[in-house]
Amino acid sequence: MAVAVGKGGVLELAVLGSLNETPLHGYELRKRLNALLGMFRAFSYGSLYPCLRQLLVNGLITEEPPEETAATTAAQAARDASPPLAGRRSKIVYRLTAEGKERLQHLLTQAGPSAWEDESFGVHFAFFRHTEAEVRLRILEGRRSRLEERLDAVRTALARTRERLDSYTLELQRHGLESVEREVRWLNELIDTERAQAVRATTERADARDAEPLSDKPNE
Template sequence: MARRGETIELAVLGLLHEAPMHGYELRKRLNLMLGWGRVLSYGSLYPALKKMLRSNLIEETTASSATVSRRPRIVYQLTEQGNAEFERLMCEVGPTAWEDDNFDIRFAFFGRTDMEIRLRVLEGRRSRLQERLERVQKELAMTQQEVDRYAAELQRHGVESVEREVRWLSELINAERSGGAPDDVGATDTEQHHTPETTPPDRQAHQG
């Protein structure tokens, strides 16, 4: 399973692949784009940036401020090595690419990959969720008689959320195979792929 720091690094590489950014803009874009369960703090972002600087994946430049009294702002941009690393990571199609936050990031940057890679990641994600769905349905059938109605309702919510994501993925896969685009995928909300299981709604079914 990918560590959170590695997930942040992939997201930063993807954003800087679009354009150089300073730390504040990077943090804002990460929070808006990824919609993580908690706000990404500078305490999480800047250690990741320092590590990427040491690895020569990114480099710092300074941008002059319009206000004389202000210090120049540091702007981060990809190095040639960082660009190559982003391309390499986006070409990975194994289980790491199907994990929760990693999948979200890869999907956000799907425009940088070819159809074959997109299909393999989408199909892998769908297969993994179908396995989870079968397990959660069995657990629901076994525990429904043992828990109160609120706990049972939470479990049902988890099952329904996984089912929605599987349908969403199937629609995306069909659109890819027919040469379509995400805009062609019905009226399914693109946020429906955040699926729960039996702990807090909207993130549980990804765990385990």
């Protein structure tokens, strides 16, 4: 503890989450990330590499220096000897450490604005598989109320507006509202599904308990 951890970007979570699935080198990591989140955001190398560096310094990942394959060594050996071992261009594979996994778990447990704001929600959702059911639910609900606040704010502001707007402004409002409403409906479905699963889980546990001879609550 007190390791002066994370500066709270989404990138950190995205990187740790990806490396949790499988070790990767920077270039491919970025491709994966942009394939996974491409509809919501895209990261550049200019942010990715410094992030990896920082994670390395913090001990959350380890770098496996390019293994000396036959090909690499042979090609290198020809004009080596003078450059000690600097300037070696090859893949640097990063792997999550135990601390890294801990940190990832910590980040995935955070159910706050940092999880449901526009920039971060997608990333958090992408790793829901590794998130506790309860936290998932709170994030989905958090996002939903965030969006509903927004709808309220814009709608009441719109209602108070004296001058009527031109057709472009109007069309933008309409499209914006519709998009957000759609996402709210989507969230509603997801929340229902999550709740149903939670119920099923408790029911199963209840069933198991009912089967026990010493059950506390036989009926109810």
